[in-house]
Amino acid sequence: MNTDTKRYGGRGRAREVLPAAVRGLVLALVVLPFSTLFLVLALVSLGLIPIGLGLVTTPWVLTGVRTLADTRRRLADEWCGVRIPAVYRPLPESGNPWARTAGMLGDPQTWRDLRWLAVDITAGFVTALLPAVLLFYPLEGFAVAAGLWRPLSSYGGYWYGFVHVTDQTSALGAGALAAALLLLTPYAPRLLTAHFRLTASILGPSQGELAERVRVLTETRRDAVDTSAAELRRIERDLHDGAQARLVAMGMDLGTIEMLLDKDPEKARQLLARTRQSSVDALAELRDLVRGIHPPVLAERGVGDAVRALALRLPLPAEVNVDLAGRADAPVESAAYFAVSEVLTNAVKHSGADRIWVDLHHAEGMLRVTVTDNGKGGATVGAGSGLAGVERRLGTFDGVLAVSSPAGGPTLVTLEIPCVLS
Incomplete structure (x- = not known):
């Protein structure tokens, strides 16, 4: 028995119909218009990229799209228990607008977000509005049958659904149609769930990507x-x-x-x-x-202090900023420490930099480390390179490595590992 059957039992429960109708109405009339706005802004911003203006506006617009998509994911989980994973790739935190624009446009999730906007203002609007229609539209039919048809008849009659109301008999037909619609109202929660399942089918990763x-x-x-x-x-x-x-x-x-x-x-x-x-x-x-x-300082004081100790042994000045409210699991800390060690070793040996910055913080369920140097750039994640080894090490924990290193520098290496802090 699936979740919907257990929850609604084929007929639904009266106490769930009104919340589903109100939530669907809120989505259709309040939330969905933002989808139209951001779709238009995204299309205009992408069209401005060839003349350079879009390089500045696109990251801001796509960030707004991501916020809107994340809001819908949260509502899907809270209202109907539909979980929609977000699989955005990490973005460079440098101020280079081209790097952020290229990073966002190179992320498959960005294009899923844009496709979702187009679906959301069409089929999404209909599936969100249907729960409210099933509950509130019958009330209008009963009002027509009770006599509201009389003032409306002076305008050539009134259409209620497919019933043309011109007299009391046809008004009773509208009432019968309203009663039939009212019998379907227990399925309003299912229709709202269908809206979020439609959202999940567009926003969620495809089977090919999961494979x-x-x-x-x-x-x-x-x-x-x-x-x-x-x-x-x-x-x-x-x-x-x-x-x-x-x-x-x-x-x-x-x-x-x-x-x-x-x-x-x-x-x-x-x-x-x-x-x-x-x-x-x-x-x-x-x-x-x-x-x-396994460095003793890593076991005793955590990855933040271990990286600070590592930076003190470097032949270059290194500034380390740590913002961690707790400690990750030992294997995660070890992977992060040795990954940072390899990145710093590469920077010292190959970048030609005279200064290095390291930032460690935890946000959105991710331990995120960025290593920046002011060297000559040109770093790549290629076979046989130290960064390829770092990528394999992080991959063991479902972590990712992102490198932004244009010719002339600077080089920004971002490491992310999913984890929780104790």
Whole structure:
């Protein structure tokens, strides 16, 4: 049994009819006119792009369209329990109007929003108005049957639906039609749900896009498994060639020292000093290895302070701004930290920048990190690049990476990971 059947039981409930009719009327007469306004503004703004003016107006207009679409998503969920996912891509936060316009127009969800506006002012208007028609139009039919037809007859009669009212008999026919319509009013809530399901069919991602998303997630999960296996092999190799080798050498030196204590104390002291230095080196290697696996500051104080500590070790001045009201899950923090580390390493090595800015904040269920540098630009997410590895790392958590790096700079790298803060 589906949700509609359970909720309305085939006939509906009287207490749900009036709210559905009022909400449909509000949508048709108050909310839907905004769809017309924004569709006209969007078409005009897109038409002005070739002359440059549209580059400035389009981001503002499309932001308004997104706000309108998000409002309809919220109403669909609150009024009828219809959930419509929003899958907007992250936008560059730079002040470059061309970058924001190109980012919005390159987002498939933007074009779904515009198609929805066109449907909303046609079929959407009808499906929103029908619940109110089923409830309020019969009242007019009863009024006509009760005598309202008389003052109307002086104007050549009156049409109620398909009934031409010219006398009392035809007026009673209008009343009968009104009674028939009134029997359909329990289905008003279903009609309102149909309006939102129509909205969901346009605003929601297509099956092809969902299949592509599943494919990408499958690949990123496989990449995560391969990366984990490679990381384990690296740790094993580092332990074998580094700290383990030093500890073996220290054991041998200590054995030699035992034999030389009585025969050659001076030589024993020299070996003891060398062994002490080997222990210091082994401890340093182990600390570096542990820091590479999971930095202690990340575990103790969270990703914000871990990124601050990372920025202090950079050879370039870096300004870090953190606005986080809590902590994400440890795997998410780890992914964000190492992704930022890779982005900063790329900036230091390849950008030619003399300053870096890092911003971390949480909004709309997303941990969002932006890294900006004033270098020469030209960064791309290509095969074999560090940014491609970052993209695969984020993909494991259904995160995304966006890069805006025009020639001459600046470069803006945005990372987003869905999460909640504790």
